[in-house]
Amino acid sequence: MESVISLEGVTAELGGHPVLRGIDLVVRAGEVVALLGANGSGKSTTVRAAVGRVPITAGRLELFGTPLSRFRDWRRVGYVPQRSTAAGGVPATVREVVAAGRLARRGLLPLRRGDHEAVHRALETVGLADRAREPVATLSGGQHQRVLIARALTNDPDLLIMDEPLAGVDLASQDVLAETVRTLVGRGAAVLLVLHELGPMEPLIDRAVILSGGRVERIVEHGDHLPDTHACHPEDAPEPSAEPRLHSGIL
Amino acid sequence: MSFALPSLSGSPVGAALPPVDGQALALEFLNYAFMQRALIAALVIGVTAPVVGIYLVQRRQALMGDGIGHVALTGVALGFLFNTSPVWMAVLVSAIGAVGMELLRLSGKARGDIALAMLFYGGMAGGVMIINLAPGGSTAGLTSYLWGSVTTVSASDITAIVILAAFVLLVGLGLRRQLFSVCQDEEFARVTGLPVRALNLLLAVTAAATVTVAMRVVGLLLVSALMVIPVVAAQQATRSYAGTLAAACGFGVLVSVSGTVASYYADVPPGATIVLIALGLFALAAALTRPIARRRARRAELPVPPPGTPVGERATVPAPADPDRSSVPSR
Ligand SMILES: Nc1ncnc2c1ncn2[C@@H]1O[C@H](COP(=O)(O)OP(=O)(O)O)[C@@H](O)[C@H]1O
Ligand SMILES: [Mg+2]
Numbered sequence: 001m002e003s004v005i006s007l008e009g010v011t012a013e014l015g016g017h018p019v020l021r022g023i024d025l026v027v028r029a030g031e032v033v034a035l036l037g038a039n040g041s042g043k044s045t046t047v048r049a050a051v052g053r054v055p056i057t058a059g060r061l062e063l064f065g066t067p068l069s070r071f072r073d074w075r076r077v078g079y080v081p082q083r084s085t086a087a088g089g090v091p092a093t094v095r096e097v098v099a100a101g102r103l104a105r106r107g108l109l110p111l112r113r114g115d116h117e118a119v120h121r122a123l124e125t126v127g128l129a130d131r132a133r134e135p136v137a138t139l140s141g142g143q144h145q146r147v148l149i150a151r152a153l154t155n156d157p158d159l160l161i162m163d164e165p166l167a168g169v170d171l172a173s174q175d176v177l178a179e180t181v182r183t184l185v186g187r188g189a190a191v192l193l194v195l196h197e198l199g200p201m202e203p204l205i206d207r208a209v210i211l212s213g214g215r216v217e218r219i220v221e222h223g224d225h226l227p228d229t230h231a232c233h234p235e236d237a238p239e240p241s242a243e244p245r246l247h248s249g250i251l
Numbered sequence: 252m253s254f255a256l257p258s259l260s261g262s263p264v265g266a267a268l269p270p271v272d273g274q275a276l277a278l279e280f281l282n283y284a285f286m287q288r289a290l291i292a293a294l295v296i297g298v299t300a301p302v303v304g305i306y307l308v309q310r311r312q313a314l315m316g317d318g319i320g321h322v323a324l325t326g327v328a329l330g331f332l333f334n335t336s337p338v339w340m341a342v343l344v345s346a347i348g349a350v351g352m353e354l355l356r357l358s359g360k361a362r363g364d365i366a367l368a369m370l371f372y373g374g375m376a377g378g379v380m381i382i383n384l385a386p387g388g389s390t391a392g393l394t395s396y397l398w399g400s401v402t403t404v405s406a407s408d409i410t411a412i413v414i415l416a417a418f419v420l421l422v423g424l425g426l427r428r429q430l431f432s433v434c435q436d437e438e439f440a441r442v443t444g445l446p447v448r449a450l451n452l453l454l455a456v457t458a459a460a461t462v463t464v465a466m467r468v469v470g471l472l473l474v475s476a477l478m479v480i481p482v483v484a485a486q487q488a489t490r491s492y493a494g495t496l497a498a499a500c501g502f503g504v505l506v507s508v509s510g511t512v513a514s515y516y517a518d519v520p521p522g523a524t525i526v527l528i529a530l531g532l533f534a535l536a537a538a539l540t541r542p543i544a545r546r547r548a549r550r551a552e553l554p555v556p557p558p559g560t561p562v563g564e565r566a567t568v569p570a571p572a573d574p575d576r577s578s579v580p581s582r
Pocket of ligand 2: 043044045082163
């Protein structure tokens with residue numbers, strides 16, 4: 001099968017410190033891969049390198065079979081960055097924020113009717129169509145996360161990359177999210193998720209890649225023994241210190 | 252050129268004020284050509300300044316206009332020195348300064364506020380130094396550029412103002428989705444394939460053009476206020492970006508035109524009246540919308556989560572700061 005993301009021996013530095021020390025990672029079409037690991041193990045840096053936000057110092061990195069330096073087809077990629085806060089300095093509605101996703105198609109041209117329809121569909125997918133005209137600042141954490149996911153979905157991406165999409169998200173929103181991923185994968189898209197806990201995503205995950213200190217510690221393939229339930233950890237539980245939820249069945 | 256005019260303050264106007272009664276008084280200032288020019292300039296500035304200001308406010312760079320204003324002062328002085336148009340010279344120099352500041356920010360080699368501080372000092376000192384080197388020039392020649400003036404807006408100034416404003420509106424309105432995306436979430440904007448660096452530089456040049464558009468009437472030291480205050484006043488009441496932009500332009504026109512007229516009667520530099528009226532408008536907007544905001548905040552808290560969802564719904568996630576969104580880019 002076509003490999004949508006492929007990293008081979010990727011290393012990267014941030015502020016002069018080596019952060020990735022040789023990452024191998026492949027996500028093929030139709031696969032859901034979870035990136036796990038303790039805080040600071042390099043999960044965000046890995047996905048940011050994959051979308052060209054962190055320059056790599058060695059190794060090979062391809063998107064859809066094209067080396068990243070020559071990759072231009074950004075409309076095929078939906079990206080949900082890890083974030084701490086929502087709004088900028090000026091009010092903006094849910095629809096205005098989500099519409100930014102369509103610029104991957106429009107570039108420097110104004111949006112057209114088809115773009116606004118795509119925005120509406122994406123908002124329906126995450127169950128926020130009725131909040132389209134509300135300012136993002138009035139949304140809860142879970143709703144805000146859904147806005148950012150809708151923004152990444154506006155182009156019907158073939159690759160969805162989400163950095164901790166479940167952080168601070170209520171259970172209802174987590175289910176919406178899992179459903180969205182299920183639909184996307186059903187259409188043959190590839191999904192790369194950074195997660196702290198698997199939650200309702202667990203049954204969807206084909207492979208878990210566990211990072212530690214900027215290296216792949218181990219890879220767990222989805223087996224038949226994968227449990228169908230996963231204890232839900234309270235959101236404010238302490239971050240997993242070294243071994244991420246190894247006791248939780250899948251791993 | 253405008254610096255050839257005998258007086259840079261509004262005094263000849265005050266002296267020429269004829270005693271008129273009632274109805275005539277209201278629009279009497281329209282009979283003066285200089286006042287017509289000043290009002291055209293004020294109108295154009297009022298629309299233009301907030302169109303750029305909204306992006307700076309969104310990116311929390313409200314002071315950038317001030318930095319550019321100081322650099323423009325060096326440009327004005329160079330215009331005197333080389334006996335060319337101070338306006339176009341100011342455009343050139345402030346655009347170079349703004350682009351330099353943006354490149355410094357993007358390179359991550361200097362902290363944003365320090366780059367801005369350097370620009371303030373260098374621009375101001377350069378302006379004073381150069382103006383004194385200019386034949387027959389003195390710091391007094393800069394006064395109308397520092398504080399604005401209704402009497403010294405020349406016909407060629409109007410031409411420059413209209414051309415520059417057209418450019419600013421074309422960029423600020425035509426690329427509003429793109430600039431919004433870049434200012435809202437630069438990391439995401441890059442992953443949509445937008446030319447983020449080029450857009451950042453374009454915004455810097457546009458801000459420089461705006462400063463020079465506004466400098467003749469508002470004055471370089473207060474230019475930034477007209478870019479920022481209407482936006483901040485507008486967002487007291489608005490919910491959307493488009494709504495904020497529209498309301499800010501309305502406020503901008505209101506304060507710049509009324510401030511210009513008021514300064515004609517009060518015989519003070521228009522920059523000060525415009526800014527004070529803008530501040531008054533902001534205070535009024537804040538006071539009027541306070542109950543609305545409070546009610547809205549209460550309503551935002553109301554929607555209860557669907558039954559059986561007790562898991563922590565947190566408004567802000569204490570996640571590690573994303574390096575790309577801090578003021579110091581990691582590259
Ligand atoms: N801008 C930066 N400069 C220097 N070091 C950084 C920067 N950003 C992240 N790091 C370091 O890189 C390591 C990996 O970070 P990250 O990929 O964000 O981890 P994770 O997402 O797994 O929590 C951490 O040790 C962090 O301190
Ligand atoms: Mg992270």
